[in-house]
Amino acid sequence: MRQQTFFEPEPQDTPIAARMRPETLEEFAGQRHLLGEGKVLRQLIDQDKISSMIFWGPPGVGKTTLARIIAGRTQSNFINFSAVTSGIKEIKEVMQQAEQSRLMGERTILFVDEIHRFNKAQQDAFLPFVEKGSIVLIGATTENPSFEVNSALLSRCKVFVLEALSTEELAGLLRRALEDPRGFGGQQVQISEELLELIANFANGDARTALGTLEMVVLNGRREGETTVVTREILEQCISRKSLLYDKKGEEHYNIISALHKSMRNSDPDAAVYWLARMLEAGEDPLYVARRLIRFASEDIGLADSRALEVATAAYQASHFIGMPECTVNLAHAVVYLSLAPKSNALYRAYEAAKADAQKMLAEPVPLIIRNAPTRLMQELHYGEGYQYAHNTEEKLTAMYCLPDSLRDRKYYVPTKEGSELRFGERLRQIEAWKAEKRKEEASPK
Numbered sequence: 001m002r003q004q005t006f007f008e009p010e011p012q013d014t015p016i017a018a019r020m021r022p023e024t025l026e027e028f029a030g031q032r033h034l035l036g037e038g039k040v041l042r043q044l045i046d047q048d049k050i051s052s053m054i055f056w057g058p059p060g061v062g063k064t065t066l067a068r069i070i071a072g073r074t075q076s077n078f079i080n081f082s083a084v085t086s087g088i089k090e091i092k093e094v095m096q097q098a099e100q101s102r103l104m105g106e107r108t109i110l111f112v113d114e115i116h117r118f119n120k121a122q123q124d125a126f127l128p129f130v131e132k133g134s135i136v137l138i139g140a141t142t143e144n145p146s147f148e149v150n151s152a153l154l155s156r157c158k159v160f161v162l163e164a165l166s167t168e169e170l171a172g173l174l175r176r177a178l179e180d181p182r183g184f185g186g187q188q189v190q191i192s193e194e195l196l197e198l199i200a201n202f203a204n205g206d207a208r209t210a211l212g213t214l215e216m217v218v219l220n221g222r223r224e225g226e227t228t229v230v231t232r233e234i235l236e237q238c239i240s241r242k243s244l245l246y247d248k249k250g251e252e253h254y255n256i257i258s259a260l261h262k263s264m265r266n267s268d269p270d271a272a273v274y275w276l277a278r279m280l281e282a283g284e285d286p287l288y289v290a291r292r293l294i295r296f297a298s299e300d301i302g303l304a305d306s307r308a309l310e311v312a313t314a315a316y317q318a319s320h321f322i323g324m325p326e327c328t329v330n331l332a333h334a335v336v337y338l339s340l341a342p343k344s345n346a347l348y349r350a351y352e353a354a355k356a357d358a359q360k361m362l363a364e365p366v367p368l369i370i371r372n373a374p375t376r377l378m379q380e381l382h383y384g385e386g387y388q389y390a391h392n393t394e395e396k397l398t399a400m401y402c403l404p405d406s407l408r409d410r411k412y413y414v415p416t417k418e419g420s421e422l423r424f425g426e427r428l429r430q431i432e433a434w435k436a437e438k439r440k441e442e443a444s445p446k
Helices: 040-046 063-073 088-103 120-124 127-131 167-179 193-203 207-219 232-238 251-265 269-281 286-304 307-322 328-340 346-360 376-380 421-443
Strands: 002-004 053-056 077-082 108-113 136-141 158-161 188-190 222-224 227-229
Touching (some): 053 063, 088 108, 088 127, 167 193, 193 207, 193 232, 207 232, 286 346
Parallel strands (some): 108 136
């Protein structure tokens, strides 16, 4: 832990990711949803109204860098504090230092990396100093702060979610590194646009990984006079095969997963197994394929064969347990099963229809009859009044309405006649007929 100047010069033997650390918001890559013109965080920075906050996001998206830029832009002292190496003693020392600065009219931004690693007592030690304004706390975490940060501290911080960088944003970052004197601007590096985009795709949203990979391939590039030439072969040697057999925009990746999905939907196991092999032999993550199969099992098969979801989930678990190349046969098992299973998209259509209504009626109240009433006040407000417990009836059914009044007669799930869904459809018709008759009886004058 130490107080830093905002942007100390980095020696040339420092990794390029550190040398290329952005110094301004204009250089900062990504997070346009937070830092674009008119966005909330950008306005807070521009208006110098920074308060304590938590940055939640995956590695390599700029959490530390953004905190340093904020400190520089808002004329604040910046202290970098690591949750891995610091305890309560160090916290108190920093707090005393920050309090002295506050009395002298100086603001201190305390950046706590990996704040989720602090225990409750350590996190609580920040509270009084955050409350009286001795520090502006900026915490960074890769874990959900709702679970990892004390509720008392979290309630005093605004949470901003940082997203993984897109392939386009990473490619732009790599181009800048080739031109900037802090990167390779003083060298002649020959690398194609296609290879830059392959590196960006390989980095999977992580700027450090992208820049580190670029540095590796440049250092291993072929020297031709004053020029360093980076070829596809050099890139393949420096990184894994993943993504290298897809085209430069990643389009082929999506084309092939689409081909797999549509072959299964069309009940063509031969085509489905072929497209599965194309993906896996190109170096695709088997767990990505398995996740897609799980989605397919409910989207395209559903209750026509509920075993499909079990098979797809088991294939995911098998792939996780044994990995490549052994898991290829587990995935083939699932792909053939899903291809031959009866098809129904009734669940998909049901959810999409319900989603459309839910988005239009987000403020629609839950009917009082099906609300819980754990407190006396809720009981006095008639929460749960008239609720009918289905298990207390002979039929295990009641005529109670569970949808909001405005949606009372809406039907979302419309079963097909495929596979087991024929049986579910018949059961649904019996339930609806019984409820209609019961409601008719209840509505009749006694």
